[in-house]
Amino acid sequence: MKSVEIVAKTKEEALELALKELNVDESKVKVEVLEETSSKGFLGLLSVNRVKVRVSIKEDIAQKAVRFLREILVNMGIFAQVEMFKRPGYVMLNINGDDLGKLIGRHGQTLNALQYLVNLAVHKDTDEEDRVIIDVAGYRKRREENLKRLALSTAERVKRRGKKEVLNPMSPQERRIIHLTLQNNKEVVTHSEGEDPYRRVIIAPRNSVIN
Amino acid sequence: MKELVELLAKSLVDHADEVYVRKEESADTILLEITVNKDDLGKIIGRKGRVIKAIRTLVWACAPVEKRVMVELAE
Numbered sequence: 001m002k003s004v005e006i007v008a009k010t011k012e013e014a015l016e017l018a019l020k021e022l023n024v025d026e027s028k029v030k031v032e033v034l035e036e037t038s039s040k041g042f043l044g045l046l047s048v049n050r051v052k053v054r055v056s057i058k059e060d061i062a063q064k065a066v067r068f069l070r071e072i073l074v075n076m077g078i079f080a081q082v083e084m085f086k087r088p089g090y091v092m093l094n095i096n097g098d099d100l101g102k103l104i105g106r107h108g109q110t111l112n113a114l115q116y117l118v119n120l121a122v123h124k125d126t127d128e129e130d131r132v133i134i135d136v137a138g139y140r141k142r143r144e145e146n147l148k149r150l151a152l153s154t155a156e157r158v159k160r161r162g163k164k165e166v167l168n169p170m171s172p173q174e175r176r177i178i179h180l181t182l183q184n185n186k187e188v189v190t191h192s193e194g195e196d197p198y199r200r201v202i203i204a205p206r207n208s209v210i211n
Numbered sequence: 212m213k214e215l216v217e218l219l220a221k222s223l224v225d226h227a228d229e230v231y232v233r234k235e236e237s238a239d240t241i242l243l244e245i246t247v248n249k250d251d252l253g254k255i256i257g258r259k260g261r262v263i264k265a266i267r268t269l270v271w272a273c274a275p276v277e278k279r280v281m282v283e284l285a286e
Contacts, residue, residue, distance in 0.1 A: 068222060075215040076273040102272050110272045113265035120262065121222035 003056035005034065011051050018055035030056050062091040064122045065132045069093055072114065078103060090131045093118075100136045108143065111136055112171060144177055151181040154203050159187040164204035169194070175201050212270055216243050216282060219266050224251035233285075241278050243270070246285040255284055 004021050008014035015031055022029065035052040059067070066084050073080055073095070080097030095103065104111045115134040122132060135141065150167070158165050167178065175192055178201045182190050189206050192199050213234045221227040226248040235242040247255055256263050267282045274280040 071218055072215065072269070075218055076269065078273070105268065105272060110268055113268035116261070116265050117219055117222070117269065121219075124223070 003054055005052065005054045007050060007052045009049050009051070011036075011053060014051055014053040015055060018053065022055065022057060024057060028058055030058050032056075061122050061126065061128045061130050061132065062086055065091055065093060065118055068121055069095075069114075069118055069134065072118070076103075090133055093132060093134045094138075095134065095136045097137075103136050104139050108139065108171075111139065143174070147174055147177045148181045151178045151203075155182055155185055155188045158203050158205055162205050164202055166193075167201045167203070169198045169200050172196070172199075175199065178203075212241070212274060212280065213243060215270060215273070216245060216266065219269065220245050220247060220255060223254045223262065224248065225254070226251055239278055241274070241280045243280070243282045244285050245282070252284065 002022065004018050006014040006018045006021075008017060011031075011033060015026070018031075019026060019029065032054045033051065034054055035050070037051075038049045062084055066082055069082055073082070078097070078100070080095050080100060080103075083094045083096065085092040085094070102110065103114070105113075111134060115132065118134060119132050123129075133140070147170075154165050154167065170178070179190050179192075182188055182203065185206075187206055188203050190201055190203050192201050194200050213232050217230060217232045220230045220232065224230060224247055229246075229248040229251075231246040233242075233244045233246070235244070245255060254262070255266075257265075263282070263284060270280055270282050
């Protein structure tokens with residue numbers, strides 16, 4: 001984190017000098033007062049004020065997330081590149097490299113743990129709300145496409161047989177993809193049953209619910 | 212692995228300077244024991260143990276296959 005320490009007569013003056021030096025505006029920095037001394041001189045005629053402040057440029061969530069993720073990967077002994085994309089409402093981090101299967105884990109378990117911990121860490125001292133989404137070599141994207149296909153083919157079978165079907169347990173994000181894929185389907189309805197991590201989506205014929 | 216647990220624990224707590232990880236290694240196991248300030252225990256455990264579980268998942272992903280690795284929290 002880039003920062004400067006400035007001594008001046010007042011806090012305002014110190015801040016102004018610091019902002020000039022860092023070449024940013026006030027909304028992008030954190031200000032800490034390190035020392036503050038004021039001594040009233042003889043009869044208040046000669047007063048000396050001295051304020052020492054540290055002004056640091058605040059990292060935003062995206063920068064924090066990239067830095068933290070890179071540190072985690074180094075400590076896991078994984079050599080990979082991290083790309084960052086800012087999107088409205090969220091930050092996308094894509095990890096690319098060789099042999100990243102262990103970073104995904106069974107059903108994306110490790111990847112989800114990684115994403116969860118990075119989100120907790122970067123949201124700790126901020127009111128920024130953008131979520132961080134982490135993907136490994138396009139895994140989430142492929143998984144999403146597979147889930148959409150699964151939703152559509154299961155819905156087709158449910159419609160043909162007129163019998164409900166229960167899918168395998170999925171994470172909330174995965175269940176969301178199934179629900180969204182079928183939300184406007186005229187033949188079937190979806191809902192979830194059970195407790196995480198075993199919560200499952202059920203796809204049922206629409207008319208069976210109405211009756 | 213010890214460094215990974217330290218990094219993760221420090222990123223979650225309010226008192227990062229009071230995070231300490233002890234490593235105890237035997238022929239077939241590795242124990243990593245996290246000590247934190249009492250006020251930070253909940254942050255490491257998480258609701259329904261979700262945080263400590265996620266830490267374990269990451270540690271296991273890079274653990275040597277021939278050893279059982281345990282991540283525990285000192286009370």
